[in-house]
Amino acid sequence: MEVGLFFGSFNPIHTGHMIIASLVKETTNVDEVWFVVSPQNPFKKNNNLLHEFDRLDMVNAAIGDDYHFRSSDIEFHMPRPSYTVDTLTLLQEKYPDKKFHLIIGEDNLASFPKWKNHEKILEHFGLIVYPRPHSRPSDLVNSENVKMIEAPEVDISATLIRKLIKEGKSIKYLVPDAVAALIKSKGHFQ
Template sequence: MKKVGLYFGTFNPIHIGHLVISNHMVEFSELDEVWFVVTPQSPFKTKKTLLDNHHRYQMVLEATEDYPKLKPSNIEFNLPQPNYTINTLVHLAEKYPTGHQFCLIMGEDNLKGFHKWKNYKAILEDYEIYVYPRISKGEIDHQFKEHPSVHRVNAPIMEISSTFIRREHKNGKNVRPLLPFAVWKYMDEMNFYR
């Protein structure tokens, strides 16, 4: 049985912080693989700064090429929008009925708001959650602190954001060290976020 951590995000663009956290998860927890689930652009929310799905997927593909335990996933591209995590989990369970045990990966900041998620109790009953540290305000709900399904992984705190990268790249700053080389090359060639 392969234990797969699902790391959801827009990855707009994927950066070294994402890679450091996901690699830490597969090397220092029970996870065998981490799948980067690229969140599609919601047809109801067109953000000018959000690149097309296929471009963001391509950057994740290129960023993870040298890491056999890290994989890109476009599983949500064909699900009805707006989509909820519970729907993706159900869909994955149908698509991979055997051999895979899916878990969620989330930052501590997301865990603080987890009680607002659709069907969060059902998710907690059926899935494990691997939490990495983030610097953020607010308290973690007591029901998650000692929950047997919630595992805190002492990963490095990465305070790099895609928003910062996009903004500073547009301002002409050199953001290359924050990106995997292949992602920088793709971004530069395609003239993204200028």
């Protein structure tokens, strides 16, 4: 089974994430997309980050009963900060019957060579890359282990969503309805 791994803080998960996951499933050989909720990105400060279990709950709400999608809390049980290569290695050990691929935005492709053990990721897992606005060119687009997909350049900002919530404004259509309901019921980002 082929699995696309979509890493993120998902703070909150939004319709842009769901569109990309759906297009990866529909336009590649991936059978499932797993949303890997990251407790702490090594390149980002930990400001305004909801507790990891709250973010996992939002991902599960977004997935609902779509059997092509799964959530993963594997990084919750790893040393922090966790690095993608370590998570990929652990997932491969835990699920030897699955072939994993890393899903990233084109904006991350130019900086991908700075990632820990990026050569190993590229060689053993490969990349599925979706378009992102304002992406810098990268020679990696020519790699046989990089699959570029066609997708709209969805530029929904979790920062904007949190700002709207704080201001008491609607986030309708920016997040799945189940996520909006969960955010409201829990009082997240107030």
